Amino acid sequence: MDELRHARPAEPRYGEPKTFSGQLMSSSNQRVSRFDLGTFSVSRLGFGAMQLAGPGVFGPPRDRPEALAVLRAAVEGGVDHIDTAQYYGPDVVNDLIREALHPYPPGLAIVTKLGARRDNRGGIVLYDEPHQLRAGLEENLASLGADRLAAANLRLVDGAPADTRFDDQLAALVQARDDGLIAGVGLSNITVDHLLRALALTEIVCVQNLFNLADLSSLPVLQECTARGIAFVPFFSLGSGMRGPNPVLGDPRVRTVAARLGATPAQVALAWALDYASNLLLIPGTASRVHLAENLAAASVVLDAAARRELR
Numbered sequence: 001m002d003e004l005r006h007a008r009p010a011e012p013r014y015g016e017p018k019t020f021s022g023q024l025m026s027s028s029n030q031r032v033s034r035f036d037l038g039t040f041s042v043s044r045l046g047f048g049a050m051q052l053a054g055p056g057v058f059g060p061p062r063d064r065p066e067a068l069a070v071l072r073a074a075v076e077g078g079v080d081h082i083d084t085a086q087y088y089g090p091d092v093v094n095d096l097i098r099e100a101l102h103p104y105p106p107g108l109a110i111v112t113k114l115g116a117r118r119d120n121r122g123g124i125v126l127y128d129e130p131h132q133l134r135a136g137l138e139e140n141l142a143s144l145g146a147d148r149l150a151a152a153n154l155r156l157v158d159g160a161p162a163d164t165r166f167d168d169q170l171a172a173l174v175q176a177r178d179d180g181l182i183a184g185v186g187l188s189n190i191t192v193d194h195l196l197r198a199l200a201l202t203e204i205v206c207v208q209n210l211f212n213l214a215d216l217s218s219l220p221v222l223q224e225c226t227a228r229g230i231a232f233v234p235f236f237s238l239g240s241g242m243r244g245p246n247p248v249l250g251d252p253r254v255r256t257v258a259a260r261l262g263a264t265p266a267q268v269a270l271a272w273a274l275d276y277a278s279n280l281l282l283i284p285g286t287a288s289r290v291h292l293a294e295n296l297a298a299a300s301v302v303l304d305a306a307a308r309r310e311l312r
C-alpha cells in the first residue's frame with residue numbers, strides 16, 4: 001500500500017488529497033459522480049487542457065483571455081481534474097494553468113504526461129529515457145509552479161513493447177513518486193500486457209487511452225481497469241484528433257439520440273462515456289466557455305434504455 005495514502009496532513013495543501021464524501025454540483029447544477037484517482041477523489045467530468053495552446057498545440061492561444069477564463073470557469077463549475085503536458089505549447093498550457101489557478105486549491109488533481117518534448121518547429125520528439133522522464137516531470141513542476149502533481153502518465157508510443165525498457169521507464173516514475181514529486185503513477189497509450197506488467201511492479205492510479213463511441217479498441221484495457229478499480233481516462237472522447245470528419249460528433253446514432261433527448265451530440269458522447277463504466281473519468285478539451293458549459297451539463301443527460309441500445 002502506498003504510504004502517501006496514510007500521510008494526510010490535517011490541513012490539505014495543494015498536491016495533497018482532500019477527503020470528499022459527497023458529490024460536486026456541475027455548473028448545470030446536476031450531480032456529477034466521483035471516482036478515486038489514486039489518493040484524490042475527483043469529479044468524473046474533468047478537463048483536458050491541450051486545446052488551450054495555439055494551432056497544432058504549439059505557441060500561444062488565439063484568445064488568451066478566453067483560455068484563462070475557460071480554466072477558471074472549469075474549476076468554478078466543479079472540475080477538479082485537469083490533464084496537461086509540458087509539451088503542450090510547449091509550456092504554454094502549463095503557464096496558462098498557473099496564471100489562471102495558482103495557488104491551486106487543495107484537492108485539484110493536475111495530471112501530466114511524460115515521454116515527449118517539442119523541437120523548435122513544433123515537432124514532437126521522444127523524451128522518454130528514464131533520466132528524461134525525470135527531467136520532463138521537473139519541467140512540468142516548474143512551469144506549473146507546483147511541488148507535486150496528482151499523477152504523471154508514462155505516455156508510450158504506438159506499439160511499444162512491454163519489456164525491460166518499459167520497466168526502466170516505469171522505475172523512473174516510481175522513484176519520482178517515492179521522492180514526493182507525484183502522488184501516483186499513471187500509464188498512457190498502453191495494452192493490457194503493459195498494465196499487468198506494471199502492476200507486478202507498483203500501484204497504477206490511472207490509465208489514459210483513446211476511447212470513444214467510434215473506437216472501442218481499448219475496451220480490454222478499460223475492462224482490466226474496471227475490474228481492478230483503476231481510473232480509466234479516455235482521450236479524444238469527443239472524437240477530436242481522429243482521421244477524417246469527426247466520427248463521434250458526426251455519428252448518425254449520436255445525432256439521432258441527441259435530437260430525441262434535446263441534447264447536443266457532444267453531450268450525448270460524454271453521457272455515453274459516463275454511462276459506460278463508473279471508473280471512467282472524462283477530460284474533454286475545449287478553448288471555449290460555451291462548449292465548456294455544454295460539456296459540464298452532460299452530467300444532466302440521462303440515457304434511457306432506447307438510447308443505450310441505439311448507441312451500442
Ligand SMILES: NC(=O)c1ccc[n+]([C@@H]2O[C@H](COP(=O)([O-])OP(=O)(O)OC[C@H]3O[C@@H](n4cnc5c(N)ncnc54)[C@H](OP(=O)(O)O)[C@@H]3O)[C@@H](O)[C@H]2O)c1
Binds near residue numbers: 084188235283294
Ligand atoms: N495521452 C495522450 O496521448 C493524449 C492524446 C491527446 C489528448 N490527450 C488529452 O485528452 C484531452 C482531450 O483531447 P482533445 O481535446 O484533443 O479531444 P476531444 O476532447 O475529443 O475534443 C476536443 C475538440 O472538440 C471540440 N469541442 C469541445 N467541446 C465541444 C462541444 N461541446 N461541441 C462541439 N465541439 C466541442 C473542441 O473545440 P473547441 O475548442 O472549439 O470547443 C476541440 O476541438 C486533451 O486536452 C489532452 O489533455 C491525451
